[in-house]
Amino acid sequence: METNLTYEAAYKELTEIAQEIENESVSVDVLADKVKRASELIEFCQTKLRATETEVNKIIKQMENQ
Template sequence: MNQELTYEAAYAELQQIAEEIENETVSVDILAEKVKRASVLIEFCQQKLRATEVEVNNIIKQMENKPGA
């Protein structure tokens, strides 16, 4: 997986793959490849969302624990 991949880029690529499959513009010869790539992108996005959720929750906890907050 490209380490420079962003959530937005992964999501955009997923949308493109989904559109190609829905519009039946994907050749049967590469359909499995597209589905495999989509699976990798979905996992990347899920991990990114989980990591962001943890980070945001930690920031909120830190803010709640500060005196005077």
């Protein structure tokens, strides 16, 4: 996974892959690669969301303790 990938870019790419698969515009020859990439993007997005949630909760707790 690219180190400079943003959540927004990953989500956009994931959405495009999903649309291609739903529209059946993906050839059988590349379907497995698309599904693998989608899996990687989902994992990236989930990790990013968890990290953001943890950071926001940490900030909220710091604010409550002031």
